[in-house]
Amino acid sequence: MKTKKVLTSNLKPGMVSSEAAYTYTNHLVIQSNTTLTPEIIDKLKYYAVKSVRVYIPDEDAPKEKEKNTPTDTPQEKAPVSHGPSFDGPTYFERVQQTEQFVEFKDNFTSSISSFKDELNDIVAKNATDVTDNMLHEVDSILGRTRNSLHLLDMMQCLRGFDDLTYTHSMNVALICNVIGSWAGFSKDDLNTLMLCGLLHDIGKLKIPAEIIQKPGKLTDEEFDLIRSHPKLGYDILRSKNLDDRIKLAALQHHERYDGKGYPRQLAGIEINEYASIVAIADVYDAMTSNRIYRKGICPFTVISMFEKEKDLYNPHYLYLFMKRLVEAYVNTEVILSNNERGKIVLLNQNLLSRPVVITDKKTYDLSRDFSVDITALI
Structure with missing residues (x-):
C-alpha cells in the first residue's frame, strides 16, 4: 500500500499512520499503524507535529496524484491554530x-x-557567581511586561527563535515566574524557582549539538543519551553552592506524577515541589514553541491537552496554572469551529478548556456540547 505525507492540519479521522510520529524533541506521540481519531489528531497538533505519513489505498493513489493536492505545501495552507477564516488581525497578531x-x-x-x-x-569554568546575573536577565525581560498574562502573550508571539537549550531555559524560567507568582511565592522562593527553570536543562550542554539539533528521528543510542541529560545536569550542579531545589529540578523535571517519568520513576510527593513546577513550565513551553508555521496555539487547546494528561503533573500547580490562565480570557472574543464569533462569559471549573460562549445565534456550554471548539482568540 502506498503512503504520503499529510500536514497535521489536513489529517482526517480514519486515516492510518504508516510510521511513528515524534515531537521535535523526539518523544513518541503515536506508533505506526495507528488509526487516527479526532483526539489523536488534537494530540499531534498539541505536540506541534508538523506532518504525518499515512497509508493511502492503491486505488486512490492515482486520483490523489491527479488532484495535485497541496498537502505537502504548507505555504498554501492556513496555520493550524487559526481554524476558520477571519477578516482582520487575531488576538496575538494585534499583540x-x-x-x-x-x-x-x-x-x-x-x-x-x-x-x-x-x-x-x-x-566550562565551574562558575557559581553568575546566578545573580542570570536573574538580572530574567528581571529585565519581566520589566517589559505588565502582568503574568501579558508576559505569556508576549512569549506566545515570539517567532524565529530556534528552540535551543538557552531560549527554552529562559522561557521555562519565565513561566515558572508566572506559576510561582500566582502561587504566592516569596521573592526569595521565586528567585530560586526561576533559577530552577534557567538551569533545568544544563545537562544538555554535555550532549553533542548535532544530536540535540538533529532534525530526524534519533537512534536508540542517541535517544538514551538525550534522556541522560537530567542526570548530567545534576552532576554538573551537585557540588556547586546552590540551593538543593535547583539541583533536584535538573534531576527530576522529567519525572511524572504517575511514576512513569525518568530517570528514577518517582511518583507523587517523591518529586520535589519545585521540580514539579518546572515540569509543567517545560511542557507548556514545548507546546507553544516551534511557532514559525502555525502562529501560536490557542490557549484553550493547550489547556485541553493538559486536562487530558492531568495525571502526569502536580495537581495543585497544574490546576492553578490552568485556572488563572483561562480566567484571564473571560469576556474575550473567540472564533468557534463552526465559524461563529462569540464571547467567553463563564468558565466551567471542572473542564476549564470548555467555557460558556455566547454568539449571536445561541449560547454554547462547551462542557456539554463537544461538537464545537474554540479555535482562536480575536
Missing part, C-alpha cells in the same frame, strides 16, 4: 503590532545572548 512587543522582543534577544555566556561559564 505583535504593539510597541511593547517590539521592545520585549529586542530585550529578550539581548538577554538570551548574555544568558548563553553565563550558562556556558557554569559548565
Whole structure:
C-alpha cells in the first residue's frame, strides 16, 4: 500500500499512520499503524507535529496524484491554530503590532545572548557567581511586561527563535515566574524557582549539538543519551553552592506524577515541589514553541491537552496554572469551529478548556456540547 505525507492540519479521522510520529524533541506521540481519531489528531497538533505519513489505498493513489493536492505545501495552507477564516488581525497578531512587543522582543534577544555566556561559564569554568546575573536577565525581560498574562502573550508571539537549550531555559524560567507568582511565592522562593527553570536543562550542554539539533528521528543510542541529560545536569550542579531545589529540578523535571517519568520513576510527593513546577513550565513551553508555521496555539487547546494528561503533573500547580490562565480570557472574543464569533462569559471549573460562549445565534456550554471548539482568540 502506498503512503504520503499529510500536514497535521489536513489529517482526517480514519486515516492510518504508516510510521511513528515524534515531537521535535523526539518523544513518541503515536506508533505506526495507528488509526487516527479526532483526539489523536488534537494530540499531534498539541505536540506541534508538523506532518504525518499515512497509508493511502492503491486505488486512490492515482486520483490523489491527479488532484495535485497541496498537502505537502504548507505555504498554501492556513496555520493550524487559526481554524476558520477571519477578516482582520487575531488576538496575538494585534499583540505583535504593539510597541511593547517590539521592545520585549529586542530585550529578550539581548538577554538570551548574555544568558548563553553565563550558562556556558557554569559548565566550562565551574562558575557559581553568575546566578545573580542570570536573574538580572530574567528581571529585565519581566520589566517589559505588565502582568503574568501579558508576559505569556508576549512569549506566545515570539517567532524565529530556534528552540535551543538557552531560549527554552529562559522561557521555562519565565513561566515558572508566572506559576510561582500566582502561587504566592516569596521573592526569595521565586528567585530560586526561576533559577530552577534557567538551569533545568544544563545537562544538555554535555550532549553533542548535532544530536540535540538533529532534525530526524534519533537512534536508540542517541535517544538514551538525550534522556541522560537530567542526570548530567545534576552532576554538573551537585557540588556547586546552590540551593538543593535547583539541583533536584535538573534531576527530576522529567519525572511524572504517575511514576512513569525518568530517570528514577518517582511518583507523587517523591518529586520535589519545585521540580514539579518546572515540569509543567517545560511542557507548556514545548507546546507553544516551534511557532514559525502555525502562529501560536490557542490557549484553550493547550489547556485541553493538559486536562487530558492531568495525571502526569502536580495537581495543585497544574490546576492553578490552568485556572488563572483561562480566567484571564473571560469576556474575550473567540472564533468557534463552526465559524461563529462569540464571547467567553463563564468558565466551567471542572473542564476549564470548555467555557460558556455566547454568539449571536445561541449560547454554547462547551462542557456539554463537544461538537464545537474554540479555535482562536480575536
